[in-house]
Amino acid sequence: MTLEAREKWGDALTYLTAILIAAFFLTPLAWLLSLSLRTRQEVFLGASRFIPKRPTLDNFAQILSDPTFLLYLWNGLKLSALGGLGCLLVAAPAAYAFSRFWFSGKSALMMTILAFQMISPLVILVPLYRYMSALGLLNSHFGVTMVYIAVSVPMCTWLVKSAIDNIPKSLEEAAAIDGCSRFGTFWRITLPLAAPGLASAFILIVILNWSQFLIPFLLLNKDAQLPISVAIFNFSGTSNASTTQVLAAACLVAVVPAIVAFLLLQRMIVGALTAGAVKG
Amino acid sequence: MMRLRLVTALLASAAALVAVTAHADNLVTKDRVGPADAPKSFTLRLTNDGPTSTDPVWAEGYQKLFSDFIQRHPGWRIDLERMSDNIGQEQARMLEQAKSGNGPDCAAVDSFVLALFKGANVLKPLDEYFTKEEVADLFPFIRDGITGPDGKIYAWWWNTDLRVLYRNKEIVPDAPKDWAGLKAAALASKEKGGEGVLFNGGRWEGTTFDWLANFWAQGGKLVDDKGKPIFAEGENREKFLKAVNYFKDLVDSGAAPKRVATIVNYDEFNAAAAAGTAALFIGGNWQYGQLKNTLEPEEFAKWTFSEIPGPTAGERSTGTGGWTFGAFSNDPEKVAMCAAVIKEIYAGPGNALQQQLPTAAALYGKYDIFKTPANETFAKALVNGQARPGVPIYPEISNQIQIMMGDVLSGTKTPEAALDAANTAVQAAFARL
């Protein structure tokens, strides 16, 4: 009985803490939503109009009726997705090697690859700029995609490796006995079996790419090429603060795709993250 | 299944996007002016002052100007590039591109970094496209700015701006004449529920620029004739400290709110005016038009402006800036087109469209829009105008003044200590130039 009572108290405490934490995490987004639904006059009323008296969708209409804004979203999606895809292509063979081969220096190599993850793109920013300029890769989505791939490849390798680790070797061995080449086995057996792991790695990388700021900021000049993460920064400079409500709407438009993708695929992503984390 | 649905949704939205971007095939598009298949073309990099402006009136006006322009120059196409509003970064990036030969053919160059571009020898002379009279008609500080050491002109400075003190006449009926007057007026406005006087005080160029008026008004100099920083020496030091202490006193006495140290945008002032929380602020001449668009007419009628007060009524100054155009192309034909863009679109029509002050005295009489009382007042105030020194060390001086302002206004450092720190940093940077 006392134990049960203690557990009940514990439940109450758990709920209380959970509510406080939820409030901390929800408030900024709720405020953003509140601002984005207000008219200009209501913005200046601060928190007393948390729920706008005359909610309006005009701010969203203004953002979404601007064709460039849709273009920014499209660019963001395109760069993130291509980056994610390229990353898988580059990382998968390496992940396979780390999972299936035994060779000396393997763990050192894996740590080395992980060490790249620790280098900020900022460190390589300036030489990269000159370098890309010399290669003629400035102002091209191809160049940006390449750098996205390079930046996310270490993490991707680790994620895919842990996905391949979970596939029983017996299937591959059977294929090898049937005369299938090692690459053939990898392509036709291993990768399809690792599809769920690959998919979650892909989604995770795409979401991270969606937030990339520095690389596109530096390597792209043309307005029509910018992804939303850079466009929103530029937009915050151009809008005047008397249009805070429009900036709020723009921010929401920029974050909602990532949130929606995340919500739809959350089980997969959390799975990939925890798998990586336990291994890491 | 879920994934399939997501992919379908993504494809659908992608298709919608393509549809949106594909239509509107007229002469002026987001990234081009003229027919896509024109035999000759040049790249033009613009700021917000162009067909892609975020201001719908400007965008429409420039679309018309550019459309007319390209019809007068058949066979040409202009490929538009758009700079973001992070001017410092954008200009640095452009300089780096120009040096490696990847710059645009023609571009907007901020007057305040023009000296860096001139020093890097990336600009093409424009003398043959402008007459002697046109050059002579420019305001002196403008002419000096665009002229290289060899006497040639390397850019065309087409608009200028200045800073003034805005006030709500209902709360502050009379224009403050000097520093003490502004402080008194700000304190008085607080009693009517306002925040006091607002000005830029955060980490950005505007902070330095607006504050310098108080230093210049006393005759202070940032650099000597050779470009060496001397703001912390001799009488400049005293003047500098006096101007810093003036701002510090405004905040310490409550005449200005502490939050000025976070203001990094002129638009904060528009917002405060719209919200009715501020009756006084130091802003740019362009904000008069913005206030008109932002405020209700009866509210706007309450607002007016006057020259930035100096230490005494007789000492006045204001910072002037503005934009130039420069040509980077090695192709003389493209340089000529760049000059044509300047003459036919920007110098004159562009000024009138954006109500931005022309750089030549003759243009004030040419357009009705510059004959309004407001613009006449601005033009008169330009007499006390002072451009930032066009020397390579200026960006670092400005950076250090911004840091100093934050440290002083937040009470982290005394003005003396902050000035010494700024000077040490500037001298170290200067030694390496």
Next chain:
Amino acid sequence: MPTTTAAAIGAAQRRVAGPSLARRLEANPFTWLVPVAVMLGVFYLYPILDVFRLGLTNASLVGNDERYTLVTLRAMFENPALLDILKTTFVFTFASVIGQQVLGLAIALIVMRGERRKLKGMVALRTLVLIAWVIPGIANGLIWQMLFSEAPFGAINSVLRMIHIPPVAWLSDPNIAMLSAVISNVWRGTAFSMIVFYAALKAIDPTLYEAASVDGASGSQKLRFITLPQLRAAILVNSILVTIQTLNTFDAIISLTGGGPGRATEVLSLFTFNTVFRNYDLAGGSVLSVLMLVISLVLALGYASLLPRREASE
């Protein structure tokens, strides 16, 4: 029929002749590593070498003659501001590492307890925390700037005003500005720590807790003697990754405070960015980049040496 026989014989002959080049290549693990090596080499290694080289020059975005010199190196290290920047960086990073992990662990524990007791809303809580994590850094800074705005109509301050508490100088007071920056960083970064802790907590053998319960251990004793020691590896992994992540953060700060007031929130990464893009000082920026690199690596190695041997060698 004859063709298949011929093919079979051909295959057999090939097998006798020894593995083909393709087979030999695919049997070598390093073949499989070529794509990764090329990507990292071209886009990481080469630029990094170039950063070291540029640090020994006087390269600038505005001068033309580039030559080798040690002046830049000396100037950057003699810069009296560097010490302040490093202190700021340390405070920001340390506070974020602690803040994110304490909060992350708390949330993970609550979710675990909630799941054990079958309480409602635990998935929602976890999701909510994770949502903050997918928000781009720039948007994060902009959102918090709206919340911390000190204008009379700013979010938090107008709430304080309503309940008659004097407004707080969220961004204009140097110390509070740092706190604000940390809060916004913790808001966005906690999710990662939470996930790592959540996974690690799931991996703890439940019999440990059962045994402790039998011995009459209290909740706090269980936390101290079972949970925390079992989480040691997770805490270290978190510390490494959060430290690196925070050291590299500048997009959220640039849109929140721009580094101000003064230099109160100018961390090393932002300082590096400003050196290159505001002062046009390529060489100086490169020296700072190398410094960032060294700090990251030293910290990562330092933490890694604390990892239990067994896991490090795995």
